[in-house]
Amino acid sequence: MKEHSLGEFEELVLLMVAALHDQAYGVLILESLEEKLKKKFNISAVHVALKRLDDKGFVKSRYGGITSDRGGRRKKYYVITALGKKVLDNQYSLRTSIYMQIPKISFS
Amino acid sequence: MKLPPRYALKFLRWFCRQDYLEEIEGNLIEIFEAEYEESPPRARANFTRHVIRHFRPAFIRQFKTKNTNSIDMLRHNLVITLRNYLKYKSTFFINIAGLSTGLATVFLVYLWVSDEWNVNRYNSKDDRLYQVMQNITNGDGTIQTGAGTVGVLAEALAIGIPEVEEAVAMVQPSWFNTPSRIVVGDKKLKVPFQFATPNFFKVFDVEVIRGDRQTALDKKYGVLVSETLAQELFNSSDAAIGKMVEWRWEETSHAYEITGVFRLPDNVTEHYDVLANYELFLERKDWLRDWGSSDPNTFVLLKSGTDVAAAERKIDEMIKKKDPHHEKALFLQLYADRYLYGHYEGGKVAGGRIEYVRLFIVIAIVILSIACINFMNLSTARATRRLKEIGVKKAIGARKGSLTVQFLTESMALSWLSAFVALILVWLLLPGFNTLTGKYITLNIDPGLWLAVIAIVTLTGFVSGSYPALYLSRFKTGEVLKGKLRTTFGELIARKGLVTFQYIMSFVLIVGVIVIYRQVNYVQATKLGYNREHIIHFDLEVEPNDDPQYFRPGGGWELHVESMMNELRKADGVTSVANFYHDVTGDHGGLGGVNWEPGDRDEKMGFNNLEVGFDFIPTLGVEIVQGRNYSREFANERAKIILNETAIKMMGLKDPVGYTIKVWGKDREIIGVVKDFHYESLYTQVKPCLIQLESGAPKIMVKLDGTRMQEGIEAVRRIYEQRNAGLAFEYRFLDDDYNALYASEQKVSTLSQIFAGLAILISCLGLYGLTAFTVERRMKEICVRKVFGASSVSIMRLLTSEFTWLVSLAMLIGVPVIWVLATSWLNAFAYRTSLAWWYFVAGGAVIFLITIVTVSLNMVKAAGVNPAVSLRSE
Numbered sequence: 015m016k017e018h019s020l021g022e023f024e025e026l027v028l029l030m031v032a033a034l035h036d037q038a039y040g041v042l043i044l045e046s047l048e049e050k051l052k053k054k055f056n057i058s059a060v061h062v063a064l065k066r067l068d069d070k071g072f073v074k075s076r077y078g079g080i081t082s083d084r085g086g087r088r089k090k091y092y093v094i095t096a097l098g099k100k101v102l103d104n105q106y107s108l109r110t111s112i113y114m115q116i117p118k119i120s121f122s
Numbered sequence: 123m124k125l126p127p128r129y130a131l132k133f134l135r136w137f138c139r140q141d142y143l144e145e146i147e148g149n150l151i152e153i154f155e156a157e158y159e160e161s162p163p164r165a166r167a168n169f170t171r172h173v174i175r176h177f178r179p180a181f182i183r184q185f186k187t188k189n190t191n192s193i194d195m196l197r198h199n200l201v202i203t204l205r206n207y208l209k210y211k212s213t214f215f216i217n218i219a220g221l222s223t224g225l226a227t228v229f230l231v232y233l234w235v236s237d238e239w240n241v242n243r244y245n246s247k248d249d250r251l252y253q254v255m256q257n258i259t260n261g262d263g264t265i266q267t268g269a270g271t272v273g274v275l276a277e278a279l280a281i282g283i284p285e286v287e288e289a290v291a292m293v294q295p296s297w298f299n300t301p302s303r304i305v306v307g308d309k310k311l312k313v314p315f316q317f318a319t320p321n322f323f324k325v326f327d328v329e330v331i332r333g334d335r336q337t338a339l340d341k342k343y344g345v346l347v348s349e350t351l352a353q354e355l356f357n358s359s360d361a362a363i364g365k366m367v368e369w370r371w372e373e374t375s376h377a378y379e380i381t382g383v384f385r386l387p388d389n390v391t392e393h394y395d396v397l398a399n400y401e402l403f404l405e406r407k408d409w410l411r412d413w414g415s416s417d418p419n420t421f422v423l424l425k426s427g428t429d430v431a432a433a434e435r436k437i438d439e440m441i442k443k444k445d446p447h448h449e450k451a452l453f454l455q456l457y458a459d460r461y462l463y464g465h466y467e468g469g470k471v472a473g474g475r476i477e478y479v480r481l482f483i484v485i486a487i488v489i490l491s492i493a494c495i496n497f498m499n500l501s502t503a504r505a506t507r508r509l510k511e512i513g514v515k516k517a518i519g520a521r522k523g524s525l526t527v528q529f530l531t532e533s534m535a536l537s538w539l540s541a542f543v544a545l546i547l548v549w550l551l552l553p554g555f556n557t558l559t560g561k562y563i564t565l566n567i568d569p570g571l572w573l574a575v576i577a578i579v580t581l582t583g584f585v586s587g588s589y590p591a592l593y594l595s596r597f598k599t600g601e602v603l604k605g606k607l608r609t610t611f612g613e614l615i616a617r618k619g620l621v622t623f624q625y626i627m628s629f630v631l632i633v634g635v636i637v638i639y640r641q642v643n644y645v646q647a648t649k650l651g652y653n654r655e656h657i658i659h660f661d662l663e664v665e666p667n668d669d670p671q672y673f674r675p676g677g678g679w680e681l682h683v684e685s686m687m688n689e690l691r692k693a694d695g696v697t698s699v700a701n702f703y704h705d706v707t708g709d710h711g712g713l714g715g716v717n718w719e720p721g722d723r724d725e726k727m728g729f730n731n732l733e734v735g736f737d738f739i740p741t742l743g744v745e746i747v748q749g750r751n752y753s754r755e756f757a758n759e760r761a762k763i764i765l766n767e768t769a770i771k772m773m774g775l776k777d778p779v780g781y782t783i784k785v786w787g788k789d790r791e792i793i794g795v796v797k798d799f800h801y802e803s804l805y806t807q808v809k810p811c812l813i814q815l816e817s818g819a820p821k822i823m824v825k826l827d828g829t830r831m832q833e834g835i836e837a838v839r840r841i842y843e844q845r846n847a848g849l850a851f852e853y854r855f856l857d858d859d860y861n862a863l864y865a866s867e868q869k870v871s872t873l874s875q876i877f878a879g880l881a882i883l884i885s886c887l888g889l890y891g892l893t894a895f896t897v898e899r900r901m902k903e904i905c906v907r908k909v910f911g912a913s914s915v916s917i918m919r920l921l922t923s924e925f926t927w928l929v930s931l932a933m934l935i936g937v938p939v940i941w942v943l944a945t946s947w948l949n950a951f952a953y954r955t956s957l958a959w960w961y962f963v964a965g966g967a968v969i970f971l972i973t974i975v976t977v978s979l980n981m982v983k984a985a986g987v988n989p990a991v992s993l994r995s996e
Contacts, residue, residue: 040149057149058175065142065180077144083155085126087148 018070018101026051027063028102031073032094039078039089040064064092072098124158126151130170138176139183146176195524199531202511206532210507213500216891217493220884221540221582224493226547227880228578230555231486233548233563233571235479237389241461244387245327247423250287252430252454254279254420254437257469259449260728267466271420271452272445273410276319279422282440285433288325288423293317293403295394297417299704300661300820302371302396304347306355310849313351315371315396317403317418325423332359333382342399344381345369351395352383359383369396373664373673374406388562391461413445414715421457430454465950478870485877488627492881494586495620496888497533501590502617503895512594513602525595533587534580541579559869589616618928621892624885625932625969630940631878633965635871637944637957642871644955645864651799653743656697656831657856658838659823662686663846673818675760680818683735687822689841695827695834700742701735703819716812717784718773729769730809732801733816739764739796741825749779749794752815759815763790767798769810785812800953807952823856882968886976889925893980896921905989917984922977929973933966 020028030046031038044060067073078089094102131147138146150172157165207214245251254275258266272278276291295301295314302315320339323330330338331349338346345367347355352362362380369378384397400418409415424433438452455463455471465474515525549565556563565571593613662683672678683701690699716729732738736759739751747767752759763785770778775792782791798808826834839851861868897904904917941957948954 040145041152044153056175057153057172058178061142061146061149061176062178062180083152084148085151087144087151089148090145 018104020072020101020105021063021066023059024063024066025102025105027060028067028072028094028098031064031067031092032099032102036091036093038092043092067098068092071095072101124155124162124165126154126169127166130173134173134176137182139181142181146181195527196531199528200535202528203532203535206508210504212894213504213891216887217497217500217536218540218543220493220496220887221537221586222543222547223880223884224490225537225541225544225579225582226551227489227877228486229544229548229575230551231482232574232578233552233565234555234559234561235483236570237561237563238462238475238479240389242390243458244390245325245458247325247327248456248458250424250426250428251325251457252422252424253457253460254422255453255455255466256416257451257453258416258728259451259469265469266728267469268416269419269460270416271418272413272415272441273404273407273418274413275418275420275441276422278440278444279420279437283422283433283436285424285428285436286422287425288321289319290322290325290421290423291319291400291404292322292419292421293400293417294392294419296392298371300372300664302369303663304351304355304396305368305370306365309355311351311354312849312852313395314393315398316392316394317398317400319400322397325421328387329385330382331385332363335382338382339397339399341379341381342401343376343378344399345378346382346384346397347380348395349383349385352380369398370664372406373667413441414447416450422454475866478866481870482873482877485631485874485881488631489877489881489884490582491585492624492627492884492888494582495624496884496891497536497586498589499617499620499888500891500895501529501533502593502613503892505590505594508594509597509602512597513599516597516599517603522595526591529591529594530584530587533590534583537579537583537586540582541575545575558872560865621889621925622928622932622935624888625929626936626939628878628882628885629932629936629965629969630943631874631881632968633936633940633961634944635874635878636961636964637940637948637955638867638871638874640955640961641948641951642864642867645867645951645953648800648953650860651744651797652801654856654860656826656828657741657823658826658835658853659821659856660838660842660851660853662701662820662822663849664820675818677818683818683820683822686841686845687735687737690822690824690838693834693837693841695830695832695837697825697827698737698741699825700737700740700823701817701819702738702821702823703733703816704821715786718775718781727772727810730801730811732811732813733819734813735817735819736815738823739813741823742799744799745797746794747797749792751794761788761790762793762815764794764796764813765792766796766808766811766813768808769812770795772810785814882972886972889973889976890979893921893925893977894983896924897980897984901984901987901992904984905987905992908989909993914981918978918981921981922974925973925977926970929966929969932969933962936965937962 026047027043030043030050034042034046040057040060043064044055044057047055047060064073068075072095073092074095075090075092078091080086080088134147134150135143150169153172154165154169157168253269254271256268256271258268260266273291276289279286279289293316295316298315301312304311304313318339320337322328322339323335330346332352333346338344347362349359352359355367356362356365362383365380366377367380368375378398386393403418404410407417410417422433422437424430434452434454437454441450441452451469453469461474462476462479463471463474465472512525552563552565555561664679667673667678669678687699687701690696716727736752736754739746749764752762752764763783765773765778773783775781778792778795780791782789784790796813800808801811824834824838835853838853842851843849900921907917907920940962944957948957
């Protein structure tokens with residue numbers, strides 16, 4: 015299932031879109047990620063990830079209203095789709111199930 | 123104001139997909155604005171960096187416009203174009219007339235230039251084929267450059283210089299004063315001839331159509347003949363091979379075998395019908411083996427990949443070693459270049475015909491650009507007429523690009539139409555052009571020519587269409603539909619600048635024509651120091667004679683010449699008769715080795731050498747300032763000598779008459795000094811000259827009675843034909859010889875007059891179009907003024923004032939331009955007319971006059987209009 019594949023950064027962006035629910039747009043996603051991961055990203059990476067998620071149908075978007083900020087450009091808000099949510103769920107359950115298989119050995 | 127970097131933003135907007143642009147731009151600006159608070163420079167840098175990071179396939183838009191109806195659009199554009207032509211007939215006519223004349227000029231000049239360029243350029247090894255040129259430094263420090271070299275130079279070069287692949291010695295037809303005779307049975311023909319070493323065909327790509335290329339020139343008494351000569355003598359090339367013919371050149375006569383038949387390439391400077399072994403020539407002119415001599419031409423084919431400068435140095439060192447007595451220097455010049463670069467100054471190549479080639483290329487471009495400017499001006503000026511069309515198109519959704527394409531289609535169509543007319547013009551004018559330039563140019567179906575035509579026409583269409591296309595397509599939709607057209611300052615400047623440019627060019631051309639015309643006239647009117655009118659000259663037929671005494675001084679030949687001249691003197695209409703060697707107007711042998719003082723400074727000085735009969739000086743009307751002429755009354759006149767004033771001045775002799783100098787080791791007493799006369803072209807200063815007596819010289823000069831010219835010529839012809847049965851009498855006027863010296867100036871003068879006329883005509887057409895337009899647009903204003911009582915004159919002044927300013931500006935710029943150009947052209951002449959202020963005034967007056975006439979043609983229209991009619995229709 016190629017179109018349902020999800021790269022690591024894409025997954026983070028998708029998670030963030032889901033978490034920010036309805037308020038997610040480029041700069042906010044970027045800032046939130048930077049804050050969580052304590053790491054700098056380039057905005058173009060976020061744009062590319064969003065485009066790919068959009069192409070795969072994991073997110074959908076709408077434009078906000080015009081404000082005097084941003085040089086009069088509208089914000090583009092993203093929300094996760096049902097398919098996107100399912101993929102995240104799958105990913106999560108897959109990881110949890112494998113995680114559960116880890117034997118209880120002391121790692122200290 | 124916190125604004126992101128302009129160019130980065132522009133770049134982003136240019137490449138980014140429309141559906142992502144707003145989001146990306148918005149986000150970038152938001153980040154920028156946030157960062158700007160901390161550090162503006164960093165924010166800017168980051169912004170640019172971000173933009174560049176977005177330059178990736180995911181966001182780059184598609185650049186190909188998917189136009190599915192391009193053929194329909196083209197058809198539409200052509201229909202609109204055609205309608206415009208029909209609607210504005212005068213504009214169309216002005217453009218077609220201008221562009222087609224401009225293009226015709228360019229085509230003609232192209233044909234002429236490519237013909238000039240190809241002269242002598244027929245050898246496949248042209249890039250390695252050099253002619254050895256010789257510089258001789260005269261006693262006064264001037265350097266004389268010539269193509270004559272030592273007779274055995276080729277031989278020595280082939281052995282001594284490793285870089286030389288082949289060295290050819292050659293004596294070309296122009297070197298000989300008289301053509302040779304070829305005799306077969308009772309046929310006797312005058313033929314030009316050339317000598318060359320047997321390796322000639324290894325270097326020069328002259329076609330040998332019969333006989334063996336490799337060996338044809340090996341035999342000493344074997345000659346090759348041209349195809350035409352073979353045809354004339356034996357009716358076919360095949361029949362000519364192996365035949366024996368009697369061939370006479372100078373005073374020799376011998377039987378030769380025809381070993382081959384050759385065909386000369388078309389575009390060459392030297393034409394000959396007989397090609398013979400160089401050995402013959404060298405054998406007869408034994409003194410050419412001496413390293414102090416210089417006469418034959420030497421050509422070297424260098425090995426490929428040779429360092430030319432190094433080879434040149436070695437050749438020069440060689441001559442310095444072999445001939446230390448003269449200050450001679452040798453240098454190499456590409457044989458193919460010699461035709462175009464045949465002028466030397468101070469021992470270096472200094473242009474030549476190439477200057478005329480350049481001049482005409484520039485003129486052709488100027489004329490074409492004047493025509494292009496007309497098109498630009500008229501189309502932008504008439505833009506107001508097409509505002510609605512453009513506006514509607516834009517409103518429907520035509521993009522700038524498609525409008526640009528439309529206007530370019532228009533100009534392309536026009537330029538192709540003009541090209542068609544131009545080609546017809548060229549076809550019609552070519553015979554006349556050939557007569558004028560003395561060429562044989564034909565309109566061949568030559569791919570190079572057509573490629574050039576296509577390139578020139580397309581470029582013309584593009585250049586003339588580009589400005590209007592960009593200008594017209596830039597209009598703003600809203601403003602255009604409202605009928606407002608704001609003419610910005612820049613556009614006005616552009617249009618006026620173009621008109622001024624036209625004026626400058628016309629002005630420069632007019633004054634240029636005056637200068638050239640004056641100089642050519644000056645040359646013709648200059649006192650030459652001799653009288654060249656009513657003089658004809660011809661060659662005597664030299665029959666071979668076995669008696670060794672025959673050609674000696676006082677021998678049978680001399681008696682023959684004397685008796686001929688005596689008979690001529692008695693003839694009707696003949697004033698006086700003289701004989702001479704060489705040409706009066708052209709080529710004189712150089713001569714060194716003259717002694718008049720101790721030391722060797724004098725030996726190195728070069729003299730020109732005229733060999734003349736007793737009556738030469740009085741017949742030409744050359745003035746004797748001191749002493750006397752040669753006379754038959756005195757014995758041993760050959761031991762005397764006459765010099766010109768320049769020679770005396772250079773030698774520094776106080777009391778020359780009676781002084782004895784040595785010429786080539788022989789004592790010569792100076793008996794007379796003649797006033798300087800221009801025996802060469804006025805390009806050069808009069809050189810020191812020796813006039814030696816050669817009473818047997820075989821050229822006869824006859825001065826005729828100016829009132830009975832025809833009678834005189836007939837009488838001379840009768841006498842000539844009596845003595846030389848079967849040979850046609852061929853004579854030339856000395857006047858014609860003299861004019862031939864300036865043939866290229868004459869041609870340039872005529873051509874530049876024509877070109878200037880064309881340039882002015884085309885500019886006038888454009889000006890007419892522009893004023894017609896102005897008058898039309900300001901008709902209401904004019905009518906209102908008339909109603910209020912303005913006179914025609916004041917209206918005229920109103921309309922011409924604009925152009926008056928432009929003309930004045932053009933002249934202000936034009937004067938220094940001409941000054942520089944004309945001075946440098948005139949400097950090529952040793953004797954020249956000077957620039958006079960009235961040339962400029964005359965040029966300016968002509969332009970003013972033409973402008974006023976053009977404008978008033980339109981004024982008549984405006985003046986004739988009834989104000990009521992024009993003002994009523996609103």
